[in-house]
Amino acid sequence: MKSIFTLKEYFYKYKNMYILGILWLVIVDGLQLAIPKILGRITDALQANAVTKADIVKYALAIVLISIMVAFFRFLWRMYIIGGSRYMEYDLRNRFFSHLQTLSREFYDEHKTGDLMAHATNDINAIRMATGPGVVMLIDAIFLFTAIIILMIKTIDVKLTIIALMPLPFMIFTVTRFGRIIHNRFMKVQEAFSRLTEMVQENIAGIRVIKSFVQESQEIKEFDRISRYNVEMNVRLIKVWGFFFPLIQFLSSLSFMLVLGYGGIQVIYGDISLGDFIAFNSYLLLLLWPMMALGWVINLLQRGAASMDRVNTILNISPGIKDEPDVEDVKNIEGSISFNHLTFSYKDNQPLALKDINIEIPPGYFLGIVGRVGSGKSTLVKLLLRIYKVGNGEIFIDGKDINRMPLRILRENIGYVPQESFLFSTTVGENISLGNPEASTDQITAAAKIAHIYEDILDFPKGFDTPVGERGITLSGGQKQRIALARALIKDPEILILDDALSAVDTSTEEAILKDLKDFMKDKTSIVISHRISTIKDADEIIFLEEGSIAERGNHQELLNRKGLYYRLYQKQLLEEKLELED
Template structure:
């Protein structure tokens, strides 16, 4: 179990004194709690012997008051040192996990569920914090108080009374441990059901337009009600076990008190022990109840923390598939000469080539168009050029340098990429546009927005560039999202610009204006336009037509029309669609 926490060795070394001092203050608290029964013993025996006067009462009262203040002070200290340090651990571990996730390759996220990763960053990290915060407190309390209180009971009172009084307490520990496991299981089911409910809410709010256009409000309300009912049922299932647990613990602990009252009272009557001994013994017994309960809980907390740490370690042990080679170099001022040389690529866990024997020479400053049917490998060209994946065969060069020998950060810094999704963050439009640069003036943000033909749209919003977009840009139209994404790519001033079907939601008039401005902006820079629509790429210097991952034909717009092959077929089909649209 402890082996799972080896990942945190650096943290324990760095914060060892915080934990050590926290345990010291915790032991001080336990010692002070163990002193109180002795004060009660002395005070009660003094009262019984009629030797306690006003002065002694005040003195004993001052003792109790001093101990109370010291208890409060040392409790504050151990909470700061132990619980505070566990909070630092939670903070650092969450940062470590998040930064590691961002370093992982794209393929990892293709195989992992976002919900599971979110659970690791929340529930699992919290379980680790509980194990290395409250868990440590419970261990120290359970061990120290149990040992010292038991010794004091044996030494200061009666051995037979001690043995009889302690007899029910192991059953208390066993019951606590058993119930702890059941509670953990049921609590996990509550969390799972709540996670499912949250996912339903998130999907419906993100896809509210789809829900409304398909008139599925009532059906989705029913689905939500079912999952909400499931959460309620699981919570009631948990509450019932809590309802049994607390009375059972009280019942078992009351057996010890019953033994003490009956047998201990008899010993007092027979003068085998004093009344002070009887009261002190009850005080020690009260202190033992909590450690016995904690014994079961602490095992479960440590088990949960260990299991959660193991799941986190599974992620932290994943190595990025795409990393900088030792001989990788940075490129400062690339010319933008791109060459694909007999490049072949298969996505992981597939046997079919997404690109096969793909060769293409893109001179610096040229404008290349890529078109083909869905699934022909168009987006794969962009993914390989961005080094999101590595080709299994062949080579990709930029300015004569193999892409594997270029540092990833340096490579992507010089490429402006707009994908099909046009993902926007839940922040202002200005922040979304300036996302890829450290600092950007409002003038620069507006300049690229004008090139992307979205400036006027932004000004129509009440807050202008300070307008907050909804999650994933849901408050904007598809065309607005695409144009903001184009502006975000342009503000980097990239030497290579890749537009991956990022004008599909824009009308043809706006598309022509954007392309005209891009031609001026990207003069002497390399552009790759991936599209389904021929109007997007017809003016490119060169157009390649992909089919099943292979280059079927290449040339200018006019040359490809003369070939009367796939490009001509796509062109004729789109002309017919435009005619039908005009007639409607």
Template sequence: MGHFASLKYFFKKNKWYYFWGIFWLILVDLAQLLVPEVLRRFTDQLQAKTLTTRDIYLYGIYILLIGFAIFLFRFLWRIFIMGASRRLEYELRNKLFSHLLKLSTNYYTHHKTGDLMAHATNDINAVRMALGMGIVMLTDATFITVVAITMMARTTDYRLTLLALLPLPVLALAIGRFGKVIHKRFKDVQEAFASMTDTVQENFSGIRVVKSFVQEEEEISKFDAKNENLFEKNMKLVKLYGLFHPFIQYVSALSFIIVIGYGGMLVIYGDISLGDFIAFNSYLSLLVWPIMAVGWLINVMQRGTASMARLNKIFDEAPEITEADAPIKLDYFQGNIEFQQISFKYPNSSVNALEDFSVKISAGKSLGVIGKTGSGKTTIATLLLRLYDVDTGQILLDGKPIKNLELEDLRRNIGYVDQDSFLFSTTLAENIAFGVDSFQQWEVERVAKMAEVHDNIMSFPEQYKTFVGERGVTLSGGQKQRTSIARAIMKNPQVLILDDSLSAVDTDTEERILNNLKTEMKGKTSIIIAHRISTIKECDEIIVLENGQIIEQGTHDALLQNQKSYYELYQKQLLEDKIANEE
């Protein structure tokens, strides 16, 4: 039960639900234990020929009352105990989702979506079962067993009771062995399910790539292999279940054989009455469920414990990016940014993404960043947003290290458009207004016009209410990029970062967007990362990156006069544009 210690807060908050649930459950068990006594008296009176018509009606009423009590109390314990377990499921799922969102970016580079989805579904469900039906089975197994055995020994015959219970130790040992194997096979099922879920998620997210490369059959084959693996693991578990329950019933049947043989002799010799014999068999029948419940309980608790251990492992993960003990809240961001001798390498990488990198951007100015793929351009944005922390050096914002600033404050004042241009499965208006708490339609339209996507949106049948497919699959690359730009502007940030976010836009549209941004970002700081010189040539300063280091720095005109890397790239792009125009 050590793994469930992390749920102490929940038990404390919901203790009365469990208390009343167990109370009503015990009343159900007591009501069931009254049935053998009614049968005992009825049979004894019938054998003694003292049973009257009035007695028959009276015993019938007793049975009806007991049945109604069982019905009512069973409904109540289900409401309280199962209701508490559903509340636990709700809170656990919320807690898991909230915790996962707080974890650092690096966590998701080492954990697959399929695994995390398995934790959010199967594992939480297993914990719910352990602390719902598990509580019920534990209570039933304990209370009914103790009371039934006591009644059998006291009201019938202790020797018959001992003989009837002889098979039970064998059953207990067998259940323990079964439980260990069940635990292992259930773990195998969980892992197979996570692997299959991950394959499904990847294929649905990359459906365009799958279709464009005509890989449907290959991916179906891969999925079939994962699905077959899950099937085989489930079948191994099912086969064990198939053996488990018949075995319990078989061992239980041995007790009835003993009772019929020895108990029948006691009735013949007059040591016990026929009513005692029937009542004893009724008590023994009631014991079958607790014995089976022990088996179920071990299984459910094994699953729940294993699942809770996996969940605790996630909950114990601490975000790598944390705030200072007394974070600084800036009332106003001027937008002065300074990278001081930054060196940084991504986890599990042996090469620095940035090395001895220093640059200063004054408030209200724009910095253009250009370089080959893998030169460290995106890392500048990643570090400024504190998605990762630098290895050496420091980044200053308005003269203060960003490590000392409130994370929420820092990120809220930076508008970031990444290369992926990720969109959510909701309306275009809600995607654009994602970073604000409330919005007016005219505000959404204003920023959409600045991003040159308004006309595209108005051409859709549902316009701004158009529902975007998963990851923006219903939009073109250029439309996604421009929608993402509108979303960043909507935040009214003091710092705007465009990370190669105009690559899918034609040069005319690009020019109009940049002119619009120049007006919008007047007095604010901009960092524009690009592969095309046309995107950054109007920036106040431009840096050229290679292997994480600045190899050139200056204005567009100054860099052309240097006739080095920037100049060579400019000439190459001019030639490419000329060839494209001639075609």
């Protein structure tokens, strides 16, 4: 339950709404308490034959007026308390989403998208139920219970009140015991829902692969298994809740049995009037609601607490990559890069991805990187972008340690195009302008032309306003890569990194793109990773990575003259091109 108190800043923010809402709620409860007293007076007057038609009309109008006021103030407390919980939900969801934006790549390597979606939807909704209906029921239970007990004691009979409250200790024990069970089982329910969300998300994202391998039946079976587990976890919770609520009702009903027995005897002997007895029973009926509401409150609060625990687990994770306290005041970047004795491993128990890398890249330099799959090419540039923490060694830009550079400045001045280009479910133009949201139409067009995607865009149904579908599904691999390239170019970065970013583009288009890029990046620094030697042969320097180490370095001709790894790869690619031409 302590986790709910982490919402105190939100309660404070919307305290005025909650205070007013609770005020209207208390007024409603107070008005409801007047009706049993009116019914008691009517009963006593009828029994004494002292009621006139005018009295009946007066009492009836009083009940109608009270009902109208109850309806009005009930509307107000719903607007303020439930409305406050909705605003709190809005803030918490925004905070959760904003926090996700700050977390580093390692976090997303270990957490599934479906699970995070479940946190952002189902868990936050459970928290909202605890801070909305849960608060209403809690105030209702506390105020009505206290007020009714006082009225019973002061206006009717102390002994009868004590007898009516005899089941209360058993109810408190039941609520406490079942509350813990509900909390634990609801945690399991939320985890099961997360697993279900994960599978649906992965299947929809990978539907083309599933269909290509004819695995629909297998995936349906797996979904049935996970869905059945979700049902089983919910049923386990329902079993507890299904037993808990009737048990609370049964213990509450015991009060009626005791009151009917002892109270009836008091009426017979004249210790209390029939009107007081009816009023007492009416109060007892009102008391049943807070007793039963206590069960609902425990259920909602325990669910909210369980969900808050899950959300807090994410919120308490500190970003692995962030600006340090000693960050330098850097306004811009010129483009010189230095890797000094850089050694890196993704995890302590894994082999080294990079080993003692030393590279000097002056401003305006074109560095080509080539090597086998898994040799550390992508890792090198990801460390430059601070997607991962720099391990042993140092990386400098313009002579400044990148760990002490503002993260925003670092990434704003680097244009990065990965091999797997991700496009958002929006238009072509908006995907390109992501790198510069303030870009004009002319700037978007210029970037598209350099990336040699402009002609393709003109052939699209709506040109730059054509939606690309989820993850750019309506486009070819080469088109997606070129749009991603245009998105990086529109930033006009001082450093451009292409991580095998033209692998899906044909050779002639690639040559044309590289020619235009050469002019665009004339005074800027370029790092190009490619499995094609033709892409990087004009680089000022080429490094050949092998198992995380620099095996060879030099320009294209120097590396060919050495007749080492680079030479053998070049000869192999020449042979492959020759065979393709013969086919």
